[in-house]
Amino acid sequence: MLISELSKRTELSIHTLRYYEKYGLFKGEVDEKVKTNNYKHYDESLIEKVELIKEAKEIGFTLAEIKGLLDDWYSNKLSAEKKVEVLNVKIAEIDAKILQLQQVRKFLVDGIEDVKRGDC
Amino acid sequence: MLISELSKRTELSIHTLRYYEKYGLFKGEVDEKVKTNNYKHYDESLIEKVELIKEAKEIGFTLAEIKGLLDDWYSNKLSAEKKVEVLNVKIAEIDAKILQLQQVRKFLVDGIEDVKRGDC
DNA sequence: ACAAAGTGTAGACTATAGTCTATACCTTGT
């Protein structure tokens, strides 16, 4: 698919997608058979990858971190053990974030109790 | 306490604290009895408030959102019902974030399974 | 009394992550 379809299906602007591509989060392929243009084609599987990027961003990972993870993942320079290790580090980071969220959540729930008791 | 103590105890730089103060997240009080300077004094209770700001930031709230919440909270313009409502909205946002984290976590855990099965 | 360290303000600078504009070329429908 071309950039506009990718944009529609991922609900990211063409600008943002190009920014991500230039950043190195993914890349499209120019059809070598076509000499008249250099339109880039994006694979069906990219949809899922972009969705993951979106999720990762929303939960607070930076583009640099996401790129690092994707690079490691698709490099084939990493052994299976290393890949598992990389993933476990990220899982630990996520668990830490979940804990923080639960702390702030508790703070807010306590706040509601205070209000209901008239302490505020 | 003065700014340097606040900085040490919150582990935020003086620059950042001044930025937050100027942003309106909190404010120090100038001692009216002292005419020679306009050093600002910060209340003991601010430590906890700043910690909350730090937590909220880390879990992805922007300064604008945090300011909105704090303003509502300390405004006394809100009825108890409104306050509870505001808090419930934030709790719902946090729950959504936790769900997202769990989704990405699952993705990574599945990734580990793939690696272990040799799919990657 | 003097130097060193603390405080306040303003404004410049940086990094991250876009977002937009201009320009030029290409494709498609009629």
Added chain:
DNA sequence: ACAAGGTATAGACTATAGTCTACACTTTGT
């Protein structure tokens, strides 16, 4: 064939959240 719309690239611009510098004044230790 031609207008309308799609694509690529480069570079300018924006917003958020700091971070740093310069300058002036104040406080404190010796």
